[in-house]
Amino acid sequence: MRMDEMSFKRNRELVRLIDRFAEHDGTHETLIPALRLIRASRISEPVYSVYEPSLCIVAQGSKVVMLGKESFQYDPDSYLTASVHLPIAGQIIVASREAPYLSLQLQFDMTQILEVIQASEHTGRSKRESGRGLVVSRMNDTLHDAVLRLVKMLEIPQDIPVMAPYVIREIIYRVLQNDQNAALKTFALIGSHAQRIAKVIERLNRDFALPLRIDELAEEARMSASSLYDYFKEVTGMSPIQYQKQIRLQEARRLLLTETSEAAEAAFQVGYESPSHFSREYARMFGLPPVRDIRRLRATLLPSGGTS
Template sequence: MDEWFEKQRKELLRIIEKFTPEDGTHETEVPGLRFIRSSRLSEPVYSVYEPSLCVVAQGSKVVMLGQEVYQYDPSSYLTASVQLPITGQVMEASNETPYLSLQILFDMNQILDVIQASDDAIRTGNETSRGLKVSQLNDTLLDAVLRLVKLVETPRDIPVLAPYAMREIIYRVLQNEHSASLMQFAVIGSHAQRIAGVVEKINRDFALPLRVEELAAEARMSTSSLYDYFKEVTGMSPIQYQKQIRLQEARRLLFSESIDAAGAAFQVGYESPSHFSREYARMFGMPPVRDLRRLRSTMVDEMTISAEIK
């Protein structure tokens, strides 16, 4: 990293650290901007990424999409172009040098506006590619991100300046070598934009039986084309995608609500508790009851460590 880049990164680091007094995800007053802090290496965290830009100020993180692994650090950034069920894990962090990062959520209408206003500065097309990319962080994008982040220190400027800063960030992302990954989902009628509609429907109706023929008809595709494009974008089939969404939601229900494994299974769309338990163990490494016991034990240990540090 050159001297200017390192200076900008340290300023980004200073602001994120200032507004993240403890581990966790911290929403900011800037719409769509959140900060993340972790003072220790994390266990795998299962979640659904929204369309967004993720930048690391300190440490590194690995994100797994299906069988694919994406790692990014202060020299790179990650873009998610569509809702994707991922497994994330902080790989570099400590009390002295915590993992610090930010996430900027994207609005597809904003992206489309930037594309339409850019004339020939951004090339558009109907390519379909993976909805998750890691790219090299350059000076111009880092500078635009820092301008948005600095607004958390001057809240009265946010309503006027945040939309302009967000617009520049989108423009800079779209100019990079992997721009098609994000751009494709904003182009009305593109294959990727239709797949994004299918993804949204599966996320909304994940507990209902999945009928690929109906999804294909709504997307105005043949079933084989839907399967091919869906796998190109998400790295998995529609059935595999639905399964990950169901199991993640079941795990959330088990941990946050007074519900047993059978109740969670039925609530997310499984008819057989034994089938649910097998698939749950396949994804999370152990059956629901044992996994829940381990999660609660881990939480108690983390609370104890946090209290000792304070």
């Protein structure tokens, strides 16, 4: 049997499994805590969220992810890795009821990554101390096979507690073997520039409503302010202040959509002092002022269950 035929069979099996365990549109948690399955029966508008360190694989359909001004497209022939928390806009661009978009997300634990690095021969530092925190790579047979074995465990749940940690470890190893994912390695290495930037990103995600003080962040990262700015932009594709703005606006949108907050109240909760300034930046990011945007979202996204 030719390798391309084997890959096709492997992918058809992955489609079958995701279709079985994600019966309706939306994001589905599984018995494997780090694994989520996603299904969508139609093309989506951009959905704003924060990607966690993870591996994302599409079994059927296609998706585009926007990070700052960059776009990353992936499909069954490729996969996406996120090395750090990143505010993105994701849009499903190929999907239908007959052939729904089917994908999975496997969240990474940096401790697991560090253990794999230490156990393998590839313990040396990468020549590059950092790199973009989002990468699309070409799918390969060894990674595809390991991912399929992990998802198949959903059919034999008694195997999950014993076997899943080992297969996840193998998946991490396969991802790290790809030179494009050198950044993922550096984010796990204590003391690397990338790992320090990851700590800054963690703080920005936690304290996004507080005033941003570059000098304070730089001191915490043990870098100069200019080095922090340069490395941060290399990893995220945006400046620290642009990153904070995206996190603030995404959280404000969530508050407006899921709670009874007024626009001005949401603005203050996420750190804006001026409601009019908040409204202008909100419209610039989402295309409409807060009230009109939330009215539209409630009329379109909520009845269909949304997509992730």
